[in-house]
Amino acid sequence: MIPKLRYLAICLATLIITSFSACKEKKADDFSDIKGNYFSIRQYALDQWNMYYGEPFLILKTVRVNKGKYDSSYTTSDTLNWGNIFREFFATEISDRSYLGKYKFTQFDDEQDETHNFFYEAIEEDLYTRKLLIAIDRYSKKVTGIYIEGREHSIFDDRLVKLYYKPMKRIQIQVTETPMFGDKVHTVTEYEFMR
Numbered sequence: 001m002i003p004k005l006r007y008l009a010i011c012l013a014t015l016i017i018t019s020f021s022a023c024k025e026k027k028a029d030d031f032s033d034i035k036g037n038y039f040s041i042r043q044y045a046l047d048q049w050n051m052y053y054g055e056p057f058l059i060l061k062t063v064r065v066n067k068g069k070y071d072s073s074y075t076t077s078d079t080l081n082w083g084n085i086f087r088e089f090f091a092t093e094i095s096d097r098s099y100l101g102k103y104k105f106t107q108f109d110d111e112q113d114e115t116h117n118f119f120y121e122a123i124e125e126d127l128y129t130r131k132l133l134i135a136i137d138r139y140s141k142k143v144t145g146i147y148i149e150g151r152e153h154s155i156f157d158d159r160l161v162k163l164y165y166k167p168m169k170r171i172q173i174q175v176t177e178t179p180m181f182g183d184k185v186h187t188v189t190e191y192e193f194m195r
Helices: 002-022 041-052 082-090
Strands: 058-065 071-076 103-110 115-122 129-137 143-153 157-166 170-179 185-194
Touching: 041 082, 041 143, 082 157, 082 170
Parallel strands: none
Antiparallel strands: 058 071, 058 185, 103 115, 115 129, 129 143, 143 157, 157 170, 170 185
């Protein structure tokens, strides 16, 4: 009786282990999307967060408004207000299936940078995310850079956002606001990782 129970327990454990290994989480660097979704900024940010969470590093933050002087300060990864950064990037999310067919997708190789590039460009004028460019290293298959443009238009103002992320090196957020009345304001906020 004991050998039968042991055999049953081994079979059950094997079944559980193989079912978990078959359901492993998809990495954000895997672009062969079976479900037909576009690249997910949220998933990629979550992967980066999980990979580097708890690792302390220094960040140089610089802000420049219009053509004024740069205002710079040092901060650390555990005290930085990540919510404001994520908010700008998450607003550009296009991975929901409702966006399928609303972007023109092209891919090309950059021989000089040795990267594969995936480019999404909005077809419809009312879409917030206008452009999304993802560059991945040809050999390691890791993301080397993400560039995004978003545009919001209302009766009272236009807001153009340009975002750039070079993994664990630089985050840049450019916001140009053109109000119906008043002066245009162009703000560049940059976070440089001192690792």
